[in-house]
Amino acid sequence: xxxxxxxxxxxxxxxxxxxxxxxxxxxxxxxxxxxxxxxxxxxxxxxxxxxxxxxxxxxxxxxxxxxxxxxxxxxxxxxxxxxxxxxxxxxxxxxxxxxxxxxxxxxxxxxxxxxxxxxxxxxxxxxxxxxxxxxxxxxxxxxxxxxxxxxxxxxxxxxxxxxxxxxxxxxxxxxxxxxxxxxxxxxxxxxxxxxxxxxxxxxxxxxxxxxxxxxxxxxxxxxxxxxxxxxxxxxxxxxxxxxxxxxxxxxxxxxxxxxxxxxxxxxxxxxxxxxxxxxxxxxxxxxxxxxxxxxxxxxxxxxxxxxxxxxxxxxxxxxxxxxxxxxxxxxxx
Amino acid sequence: xxxxxxxxxxxxxxxxxxxxxxxxxxxxxxxxxxxxxxxxxxxxxxxxxxxxxxxxxxxxxxxxxxxxxxxxxxxxxxxxxxxxxxxxxxxxxxxxxxxxxxxxxxxxxxxxxxxxxxxxxxxxxxxxxxxxxxxxxxxxxxxxxxxxxxxxxxxxxxxxxxxxxxxxxxxxxxxxxxxxxxxxxxxxxxxxxxxxxxxxxxxxxxxxxxxxxxxxxxxxxxxxxxxxxxxxxxxxxxxxxxxxxxxxxxxxxxxxxxxxxxxxxxxxxxxxxxxxxxxxxxxxxxxxxxxxxxxxxxxxxxxxxxxxxxxxxxxxxxxxxxxxxxxxxxxxx
DNA sequence: AACGCTTTTGCAAGCGTGTGCAAATGCTGC
DNA sequence: GCAGCATTTGCACACGCTTGCAAAAGCGTT
Numbered sequence: 001x002x003x004x005x006x007x008x009x010x011x012x013x014x015x016x017x018x019x020x021x022x023x024x025x026x027x028x029x030x031x032x033x034x035x036x037x038x039x040x041x042x043x044x045x046x047x048x049x050x051x052x053x054x055x056x057x058x059x060x061x062x063x064x065x066x067x068x069x070x071x072x073x074x075x076x077x078x079x080x081x082x083x084x085x086x087x088x089x090x091x092x093x094x095x096x097x098x099x100x101x102x103x104x105x106x107x108x109x110x111x112x113x114x115x116x117x118x119x120x121x122x123x124x125x126x127x128x129x130x131x132x133x134x135x136x137x138x139x140x141x142x143x144x145x146x147x148x149x150x151x152x153x154x155x156x157x158x159x160x161x162x163x164x165x166x167x168x169x170x171x172x173x174x175x176x177x178x179x180x181x182x183x184x185x186x187x188x189x190x191x192x193x194x195x196x197x198x199x200x201x202x203x204x205x206x207x208x209x210x211x212x213x214x215x216x217x218x219x220x221x222x223x224x225x226x227x228x229x230x231x232x233x234x235x236x237x238x239x240x241x242x243x244x245x246x247x248x249x250x251x252x253x254x255x256x257x258x259x260x261x262x263x264x265x266x267x268x269x270x271x272x273x274x275x276x277x278x279x280x281x282x283x284x285x286x287x288x289x290x291x292x293x294x295x296x297x298x299x300x301x302x303x304x305x306x307x308x309x310x311x312x313x314x315x316x317x318x319x320x321x322x323x324x325x326x327x328x329x330x331x332x333x
Numbered sequence: 334x335x336x337x338x339x340x341x342x343x344x345x346x347x348x349x350x351x352x353x354x355x356x357x358x359x360x361x362x363x364x365x366x367x368x369x370x371x372x373x374x375x376x377x378x379x380x381x382x383x384x385x386x387x388x389x390x391x392x393x394x395x396x397x398x399x400x401x402x403x404x405x406x407x408x409x410x411x412x413x414x415x416x417x418x419x420x421x422x423x424x425x426x427x428x429x430x431x432x433x434x435x436x437x438x439x440x441x442x443x444x445x446x447x448x449x450x451x452x453x454x455x456x457x458x459x460x461x462x463x464x465x466x467x468x469x470x471x472x473x474x475x476x477x478x479x480x481x482x483x484x485x486x487x488x489x490x491x492x493x494x495x496x497x498x499x500x501x502x503x504x505x506x507x508x509x510x511x512x513x514x515x516x517x518x519x520x521x522x523x524x525x526x527x528x529x530x531x532x533x534x535x536x537x538x539x540x541x542x543x544x545x546x547x548x549x550x551x552x553x554x555x556x557x558x559x560x561x562x563x564x565x566x567x568x569x570x571x572x573x574x575x576x577x578x579x580x581x582x583x584x585x586x587x588x589x590x591x592x593x594x595x596x597x598x599x600x601x602x603x604x605x606x607x608x609x610x611x612x613x614x615x616x617x618x619x620x621x622x623x624x625x626x627x628x629x630x631x632x633x634x635x636x637x638x639x640x641x642x643x644x645x646x647x648x649x650x651x652x653x654x655x656x657x658x659x660x661x662x663x664x665x666x
Numbered sequence: 667a668a669c670g671c672t673t674t675t676g677c678a679a680g681c682g683t684g685t686g687c688a689a690a691t692g693c694t695g696c
Numbered sequence: 697g698c699a700g701c702a703t704t705t706g707c708a709c710a711c712g713c714t715t716g717c718a719a720a721a722g723c724g725t726t
Contacts, residue, residue, distance in 0.1 A: 080413035
C-alpha cells in the first residue's frame with residue numbers, strides 16, 4: 001500500500017462538477033465565486049481531504065508564506081522566549097516559521113540565508129550572528145526582506161530592532177549609587193556582540209560621569225558557568241565590588257550563586273546585583289533579580305507589522321525601551 | 334526599484350550556453366553531467382547568485398525536504414533543548430525544520446498538521462498535544478510520516494518514542510528509602526499527560542510494594558509557580574513528607590525554593606527532592622537537583638534516523654532509558 | 667572507416683497552482 | 697423580448713523545476 005499522491009484541485013473539481021479554476025478561486029480570498037459553487041467545492045474538498053498545495057501556490061504567487069528564523073543557542077531562556085512569541089505572531093499573520101539553527105560553524109548564518117532563499121522565504125529574521133554583506137545583498141536583490149533583532153550594525157536595507165542598552169545601563173548606575181554602592185563592577189562575556197558592549201560602555205560611561213571607576217571583567221560564553229567564573233574573579237579582587245551589573249541574567253544567576261555559596265555574601269546587603277533580559281529564572285525566589293525586561297512582545301509585534309505592511313519596504317530602525325523590573329537584588333527601591 | 338524576480342535555471346543556462354536540463358542536473362546529486370558543463374554551469378550560477386527553487390523542486394519530486402515540528406510552550410527549558418537538537422540533526426540530514434507553535438486553543442494540533450500537509454512536509458514531529466485520529470489518518474493517507482515524542486497513545490502508523498518513566502519512578506523510591514525517608518510525596522501538575530501520569534503511577538506502585546504510602550498532590554500547569562503551590566500544600570500536610578518526587582524539574586525548582594524560603598527546610602537534610610528532565614537549571618548550585626535526564630540526543634537521533642530510512646515506514650515504537658543524574662538533593666548516593 | 671558501447675545532452679511533458687481574458691450567465695429596467 | 701450591465705465561469709498559459717526518452721557525442725576495438 002504505497003502512499004497515494006496528495007489529492008489535487010483537479011480531483012476536487014471533478015467531484016464537484018466544476019472547473020479547476022473554481023476550486024482555486026474558492027481557496028483564494030477575495031476571488032469571484034458564486035456562493036453555490038463555493039459550497040459544492042467545499043463539500044467535495046472536505047470529503048476528499050483536500051489541502052491547497054502551498055508549494056505550488058508559492059511558486060505561482062511568488063510568495064511562499066514562509067518566514068525564516070535564524071537563531072543560535074535556541075535553548076537559552078531569552079532566545080526561546082523570543083522564538084516562542086515570534087512564531088506565535090507569525091502564525092497569526094498567516095505566515096509560517098522556518099527555523100534554522102546556526103549553532104556551530106561560522107559561515108552558518110550565510111548558509112541559513114541561502115536556505116531561506118531556496119525556499120523563497122518572504123523574509124528572514126536574524127536573531128543571532130551576522131550575515132556577510134554579500135549575502136545581505138543577495139537577499140535584498142531577490143526581494144527577500146530582512147529583520148535584524150538586537151544585532152546593530154551597518155548593513156543596508158533591512159529592518160533593525162534594537163534596545164536602548166546604553167541608557168538602560170546608566171539607570172543601573174543610578175540605582176547602585178542610590179543604594180550606597182561605590183565600588184562598581186561589570187561582568188561581561190567575551191562574545192562582544194554590539195548589545196553586550198553597549199551595556200558595558202553605557203555602564204562605564206555613566207559611572208565615570210559620577211566620578212566612579214568600574215572594574216570590568218570578561219569571560220567565556222554568555223551563560224551560567226561564565227557567571228560563576230566571573231564571580232570568582234571579581235570577588236577576589238583586592239577592592240571587592242559592592243555592586244555588579246551582569247550583561248545578562250544568565251551571567252547574573254551564576255554570579256549570585258557563587259557569590260552566596262563560595263563567598264558567603266548576602267544579596268543585596270553586601271552585594272547588589274543587576275541583570276539584563278528578565279528571563280523567567282530572574283523572578284524565581286532564589287534569585288529575585290532586578291533586571292531589564294527584553295520587550296519581546298513589542299519586538300515581535302514590530303517585526304511582524306513590518307513584514308505585513310508591503311509599503312514599508314524601505315530601510316528602517318526601531319529603538320525599543322527596556323523596562324527596569326525592580327526586584328530584591330538591589331537595596332532600596 | 335521594485336525587486337526583480339529570482340534568477341531562474343533558464344537564465345543560468347543561457348549564460349552558460351547549455352540547456353536548462355544541464356543546470357538542473359548539475360544541482361541534482363548523482364545526475365549525469367560532464368565535468369566541463371558542470372564547471373560552466375557552476376560559474377554562471379555563482380555569477381548570477383542562483384539558488385535552486387525548492388518550492389518547484391518539491392513540487393516535482395514530491396518531497397519538500399520540510400519537516401514540521403509541532404510544539405507548545407517552546408520557551409520551556411526541556412522543550413527548547415529538544416527543539417534545538419532536533420533542528421540541528423534535521424539540518425545535518427539535509428532537511429529543514431518548520432516550527433508550528435500550538436500554544437492556546439485546543440484544535441491547534443490539528444491545524445498545525447493541516448499546515449504541514451499544505452506545505453507537503455515530508456514528516457511531522459509532534460512534541461506536544463495530540464492530534465485527532467481523523468487528522469492522523471489524513472496524514473498517513475497522504476504519505477506524511479509522523480513521529481510522536483513522549484506522547485504515548487494508540488494512534489496507528491507513526492513512530493513513537495517514549496521513556497521508561499514507570500521504571501525510573503521506581504528507582505526514585507529506592508533512592509528515597511535508602512536515604513532513610515519514609516513519608517513520600519509526589520508533586521504533579523494537572524496536565525495529566527501520559528508521561529506525567531506514568532511517573533506518578535510508577536512512583537506510587539513502587540512505594541506501595543515496599544509498604545509505603547504516597548501523598549499525591551496535583552496542581553496547575555507544569556511550571557515553577559505550580560511547584561511553589563504544591564510545596565505550600567504538601568509541606569503543610571499534617572504528616573509532613575520527608576521526600577518528594579516532582580514530576581518535572583521546573584516543579585522541583587519551585588518546590589525547593591518555597592520549601593527553603595517559606596518552610597526553612599534544609600535540602601537534603603530535612604527533605605529529599607528528585608525531579609525529571611535534567612534541565613539546565615537542575616545543575617545550578619541553588620538547586621543541585623537529582624533528576625532523570627531526558628535523552629534528547631538519542632530522541633533526536635532516533636527520530637531523524639527513522640525519517641531518513643525510507644524502508645522503515647512501518648509503525649514502530651522505541652523506548653529509551655532516562656539516566657539518573659545524581660546530585661545533592663537526596664541524602665547518600 | 668565502420669562498429670558497438672557508454673556517457674552526455676536536449677527536448678518536452680508534467681508537477682499543482684493562480685490569474686488575465688473572453689465567453690457565458692444572470693439580473694434589471696424599459 | 698431585448699439592450700445594458702455586473703457577475704461568474706472556463707480556457708489556457710505561466711511559474712521553475714525534474715526526468716524519461718531518444719538523439720548526439722565520445723571512445724575504444726576491429
